[in-house]
Amino acid sequence: MERKIRAQALLLLMAFVLILSGCNFSSSDSGNSEGSKADGGEGEASQVLNISATADIPTLDSTKAHDGVAFTVLNNVNEGLYRQDENHQPIEALVTEHTENEDQTVHTFTLRESKWSNGDPVTAQDFEYAWKRVMKDASPYNFMFVTASIKNAEAIMNGEADADELGVKAIDEQTLEVTLESANPLLQSLLTFPTFLPQNQKFVEEQGDQYALEAENILFNGPFTLTDWTHEQGWNYEKNEDYWDAEAVKLDKINAFVVKDPTTGVNLYETNKVDRIELSSESVDQYKEDPNFDTILEPSMIFLRFNHTHPVLGNKNIRQAINMAIDKESLTDVILKDGSTALNGVVPKGFFQSPEGEDYRDLNGDFNTGSAEDAQKLWETGLKEAGVSDLTVSINISDSDDHKKVAEYLQAQLEDNLPGFKLEIKAVPFAQRLEIEKAIEYDLSLSSWGPDYSDPMTYLDMWVEGGSANRMDYHNPKLDELVNQARVETDLSKRFEMLLNIEKILLEEDAAIVPLYQDGTSILMREKIKGLIVHPTGASHTYKWASIEE
Amino acid sequence: MKGYLVKRIGYMLITLFIIVTATFFLMQLLPGTPFTNPEKLGAEQLAVLNAKYGLDQPVAIQYFHYLGNLVQGDLGYSFQHEGRTVTSMISTRIGPSAFIGLQALVIGAILGLILGIISALKHNSIFDYGSVALAVIGMSIPSFVFAALLQYYIGVKLEWLPVALWEGYSSTLLPSIALSVTVTATVARFIRSEMLEVLGQDYVITARAKGMRENQVIVKHVIRNALIPVVTMLGPLAVSIMTGTLVIEKIFSVPGLGEQFTLSILVLDYSVIMGITIFYSALFIFVVFVVDIIYGFLDPRINYKGEAT
Numbered sequence: 001m002e003r004k005i006r007a008q009a010l011l012l013l014m015a016f017v018l019i020l021s022g023c024n025f026s027s028s029d030s031g032n033s034e035g036s037k038a039d040g041g042e043g044e045a046s047q048v049l050n051i052s053a054t055a056d057i058p059t060l061d062s063t064k065a066h067d068g069v070a071f072t073v074l075n076n077v078n079e080g081l082y083r084q085d086e087n088h089q090p091i092e093a094l095v096t097e098h099t100e101n102e103d104q105t106v107h108t109f110t111l112r113e114s115k116w117s118n119g120d121p122v123t124a125q126d127f128e129y130a131w132k133r134v135m136k137d138a139s140p141y142n143f144m145f146v147t148a149s150i151k152n153a154e155a156i157m158n159g160e161a162d163a164d165e166l167g168v169k170a171i172d173e174q175t176l177e178v179t180l181e182s183a184n185p186l187l188q189s190l191l192t193f194p195t196f197l198p199q200n201q202k203f204v205e206e207q208g209d210q211y212a213l214e215a216e217n218i219l220f221n222g223p224f225t226l227t228d229w230t231h232e233q234g235w236n237y238e239k240n241e242d243y244w245d246a247e248a249v250k251l252d253k254i255n256a257f258v259v260k261d262p263t264t265g266v267n268l269y270e271t272n273k274v275d276r277i278e279l280s281s282e283s284v285d286q287y288k289e290d291p292n293f294d295t296i297l298e299p300s301m302i303f304l305r306f307n308h309t310h311p312v313l314g315n316k317n318i319r320q321a322i323n324m325a326i327d328k329e330s331l332t333d334v335i336l337k338d339g340s341t342a343l344n345g346v347v348p349k350g351f352f353q354s355p356e357g358e359d360y361r362d363l364n365g366d367f368n369t370g371s372a373e374d375a376q377k378l379w380e381t382g383l384k385e386a387g388v389s390d391l392t393v394s395i396n397i398s399d400s401d402d403h404k405k406v407a408e409y410l411q412a413q414l415e416d417n418l419p420g421f422k423l424e425i426k427a428v429p430f431a432q433r434l435e436i437e438k439a440i441e442y443d444l445s446l447s448s449w450g451p452d453y454s455d456p457m458t459y460l461d462m463w464v465e466g467g468s469a470n471r472m473d474y475h476n477p478k479l480d481e482l483v484n485q486a487r488v489e490t491d492l493s494k495r496f497e498m499l500l501n502i503e504k505i506l507l508e509e510d511a512a513i514v515p516l517y518q519d520g521t522s523i524l525m526r527e528k529i530k531g532l533i534v535h536p537t538g539a540s541h542t543y544k545w546a547s548i549e550e
Numbered sequence: 551m552k553g554y555l556v557k558r559i560g561y562m563l564i565t566l567f568i569i570v571t572a573t574f575f576l577m578q579l580l581p582g583t584p585f586t587n588p589e590k591l592g593a594e595q596l597a598v599l600n601a602k603y604g605l606d607q608p609v610a611i612q613y614f615h616y617l618g619n620l621v622q623g624d625l626g627y628s629f630q631h632e633g634r635t636v637t638s639m640i641s642t643r644i645g646p647s648a649f650i651g652l653q654a655l656v657i658g659a660i661l662g663l664i665l666g667i668i669s670a671l672k673h674n675s676i677f678d679y680g681s682v683a684l685a686v687i688g689m690s691i692p693s694f695v696f697a698a699l700l701q702y703y704i705g706v707k708l709e710w711l712p713v714a715l716w717e718g719y720s721s722t723l724l725p726s727i728a729l730s731v732t733v734t735a736t737v738a739r740f741i742r743s744e745m746l747e748v749l750g751q752d753y754v755i756t757a758r759a760k761g762m763r764e765n766q767v768i769v770k771h772v773i774r775n776a777l778i779p780v781v782t783m784l785g786p787l788a789v790s791i792m793t794g795t796l797v798i799e800k801i802f803s804v805p806g807l808g809e810q811f812t813l814s815i816l817v818l819d820y821s822v823i824m825g826i827t828i829f830y831s832a833l834f835i836f837v838v839f840v841v842d843i844i845y846g847f848l849d850p851r852i853n854y855k856g857e858a859t
Binding site for chain 1: 702
């Protein structure tokens with residue numbers, strides 16, 4: 001018996017060795033992980049915040065950053081000329097004084113004295129260097145410089161000028177001069193964007209191709225410093241005692257964990273590992289009544305593009321009928337259930353106020369709403385005008401679950417409410433959907449648009465003729481002209497009026513697109529967390545004023 | 551043996567070359583660009599970026615350029631993670647995947663062997679039916695279901711093990727257990743059916759007839775012979791399980807390689823797609839090779855001199 005056991009144990013060992021020899025490739029770090037991570041999570045009314053992030057940071061180089069995760073980190077470890085306040089309006093960060101010439105094309109910023117984490121002073125040259133670097137490397141967000149009307153930005157992007165000719169110049173250590181192509185009322189608001197952050201030239205060049213790859217290879221000058229960044233796992237912030245406004249910062253430590261699965265997020269929240277998570281629609285019903293549950297409106301909007309050269313879809317009555325035939329409330333409340341809300345305009349609700357403080361959406365109201373009967377009347381008129389008796393078109397969508405859900409709902413609604421309408425769903429990978437859209441080789445396309453900066457214009461100037469985001473051969477010279485006027489109008493009230501009128505042309509006059517809904521996010525956040533600000537554009541979070549109150 | 555080895559290695563390199571070539575050209579057929587933020591990218595910007603990364607050149611030239619770099623061991627830079635080399639991405643992420651996979655494999659192989667052997671020896675008994683039922687359940691329920699259940703009951707309810715994240719040894723246990731279920735079931739089924747077959751062979755009867763003790767018959771003749779097909783299956787299974795699985799890694803927030811591969815295809819990160827494909831294929835080809843060598847030791851009928859015995 002004893003021998004039998006020994007023989008079997010030997011056999012198991014042999015099997016184990018066999019397996020081992022079958023995969024002798026990995027001498028790896030044995031996956032031990034940096035077990036230390038965060039001492040936080042447990043007890044003590046300490047100023048420690050534990051959060052989850054949906055992905056790793058792709059890059060920490062502010063000139064190359066291109067996604068929400070990186071923007072959020074940069075926004076909290078660096079400081080630019082301006083930063084967004086709790087109402088997402090620009091407030092002075094490193095700027096102490098801002099002057100402009102008469103036609104508002106030359107702006108002079110005086111900087112306060114502040115330090116990088118290596119002790120070097122933050123100077124005007126740091127801004128000049130970083131900004132030119134964005135243009136030189138054709139970085140993903142270089143178009144922000146065009147949006148901000150910075151001199152020569154467009155020419156540089158088109159290869160007609162050198163990156164050195166960008167309209168930014170350090171007069172001395174504390175004075176930065178920015179020259180614009182034309183007056184731009186949005187300048188300060190745009191300067192809060194992380195692409196406009198400064199970089200210390202000496203440090204960047206010293207690091208070479210290692211720059212910003214790890215927490216040690218980047219400098220900080222913001223409210224927090226990054227003490228640790230373990231790829232694909234998480235990163236830790238610590239309060240920056242050298243920050244110019246360190247008194248305002250209450251949190252001592254923030255631990256961010258990469259959690260890609262929403263259900264895992266819920267389980268980590270339940271076990272007190274993290275204090276704030278985003279919920280997927282499956283978990284919403286379960287937590288709806290929880291006092292820590294909240295829904296946040298997002299600024300991205302989902303809409304239908306029409307191919308305006310299509311013989312029937314080119315007809316306004318048809319487009320309007322399609323818009324009215326869709327019950328958008330049921331779509332968001334019954335089908336999606338993820339905090340999104342129906343949208344009857346191109347500019348989403350809750351983010352953009354007139355100089356008088358009124359919401360854009362409230363001022364312009366709803367467009368093209370009506371009953372199914374109204375839709376049918378328009379439909380019949382439209383069909384007659386187009387000289388056809390029925391219509392079969394296809395809709396171009398991404399093959400994501402959300403897109404499929406929405407498309408199937410649209411199919412049911414439109415085929416039920418509009419006699420003779422047939423909708424074919426063509427689901428393709430995201431990248432291909434985009435290619436098809438850009439080539440305008442579709443009938444209808446399910447699209448989404450997120451803002452680049454905090455102003456309604458980011459949803460409105462995309463419809464000008466030949467604009468790279470138009471993608472549907474839509475063209476109305478009145479709209480183009482109004483966009484051009486609004487771009488240079490410096491009277492903010494007049495400008496806002498123009499912005500309202502642009503949407504009227506697009507939707508009231510032309511019914512050019514069908515807005516469907518505005519995104520929303522459902523979250524769970526412990527009540528003890530105060531002052532964590534969520535922004536609609538640029539960096540999504542600001543922790544500078546956040547605190548734990550128990 | 552030497553001649554055999556040289557020939558085998560030659561074939562392995564040719565296989566790898568064909569895989570590299572096919573992947574490279576197939577990848578070019580995918581629509582879209584590898585650059586971030588394609589929604590906002592205009593035609594002019596796209597042209598600038600393509601020129602910067604050499605994507606404006608004819609595919610054939612790009613291909614030879616890539617091969618040239620590959621021969622020197624350079625897999626290039628990721629498009630999505632600016633400045634990071636593909637080599638560093640693979641080397642940092644394979645560790646966790648391999649560790650969890652290996653652990654799952656050990657657990658699964660041991661449990662599977664025990665289950666399989668018992669049910670074969672106690673053929674048609676309650677033990678047999680029980681372990682067959684277990685194996686069927688293990689095979690048919692996807693591992694992410696086990697993962698979700700383990701996470702909820704052991705992590706959240708009982709709080710015995712960490713729910714997720716990658717924080718020390720204890721956090722490797724749940725993902726390994728979840729992954730091991732399929733291995734257990736596969737190994738158990740294989741061992742059982744192989745042993746049943748071997749038990750009916752003439753040489754087993756001979757061994758018994760010459761008065762060999764039953765224990766020795768089982769260990770020396772039955773199990774050893776039953777292991778041969780298991781080794782065939784275990785090699786490739788080891789590769790697939792140790793290079794990471796998308797779902798398990800996502801559920802337990804494991805910083806492994808499985809997720810990276812899927813993601814890189816979705817965002818068209820050309821260099822990462824190529825890098826991981828080459829890595830997987832090379833590993834796979836190598837393991838198949840090792841399995842063939844092991845045969846020689848397990849089965850005296852196989853030899854590599856190239857002549858029949």
